[in-house]
Amino acid sequence: MDVFELSRGWKIAMYIMLGLFFAVFVSLAIFCFIDPSLKRVMVFMLPFSLVAIFFIVCGFLQIDEKVIVDNYSIRKESRLVNREILLNDVKGYRIDKNYVRILPHEGRGKKILASTYLSGINHLKALLAQRYPDLDVEETQEVYDEAIRQTGGQDAQKLMKQAKTEVYTLTGITVALGVLTFLYLDWYFLALFCCVPLSLLLLLRHKGLVQLDTSKESPLPSIFLIPFIAVFVPIMRSFHMHILQYSKVWPLAIGIAVALTVMLWLCSAYLNKKRGQYIVSAIFMSLIFFGNGYGLVVMSNAFFDKKGYEYYETTVTDKHISKGKSTTYYLTLEPWAHQAGEERESVDRSLYEEVGINDKVGVYYYEGAFHIPWYQVGRAQ
Structure with a gap:
């Protein structure tokens, strides 16, 4: 039997940190009733403090959590959460920065999260790797196989090389235009914005060989960086352009975001829209599109104004x-x-x-x- 839990040093550090946060938010909640200057913000501060206190208490209850692996099951034991998955019911695992996620087959229990700060966590990863698949790698392979299948039996390697060339070329052009846009208020920002719909067209053109976003294990190229550069640079460039009235900015920015989101949906015809990673990336991309719209409106409003100041x-x-x-x-x-x-x-x-x-x-x-x-x-x- 293997037991994984926080080391004594980590437990002490967690108790001290959570204790300090607990004292701060309890004080805020109390001062909402005592300090007259805080009564005006009491409607916001008191609920916020109570929610924070709730999560801090949950944190205290989780400090002594243990993940136990024996010959029959994987268990998580704590004062707050107790779960068990039989070894034969484990579907696989995923690893991210903060957790090792152990997932059961559907209907065979609830997933178990093991913090990456648990003592001996690398041994737990090795135990899981010996017996179960890494679901991130497995999903990546499925996406790759589906993309190759949709090429219709053509030379997959040749098509893959062409897709990567076009994505990397457009990314390089976007970076160059981003630098020029940051340095000069000129037509470059228009060309930079055009890189966004062009990147979406690559999704449609390459029939799944180009993805909206990919994991680090995926051999498929991703367009995610292009809209990000196209939103980051204009917003930084317009940081010292102080808008007096936003009433005309938001409708235009929202309209552009909606148009790009619809285009994303149409250009994703060859992508698996049910994948969790696609859904998360698409939602995040819609927020980026709003930033693209805002940057385009603010920059165009300044660039095409020829009346002087x-x-x-x-x-x-x-x-x-x-x-x-x-x-x-x-x-x-x-x-x-x-x-x-x-x-x-x-x-x-x-x-x-x-x-x-x-x-x-x-x-x-x-x-x-x-x-x-x-x-x-x-x-x-």
């Missing part, structure tokens, strides 16, 4: 740097012609370091090609 000046009342995975520089500005109140705006580092509190900055106001007013903050003239 109106110049205003305002005063800096405060400065702030936000540090995290990236550093963002903010200036708080006094009201000006098209802004009724004080507003904190993101600016580039050079402008942030150049101006001080009570200094003047320039506000460059544009009406926008789609009548979506926007402005940029720069140096005073």
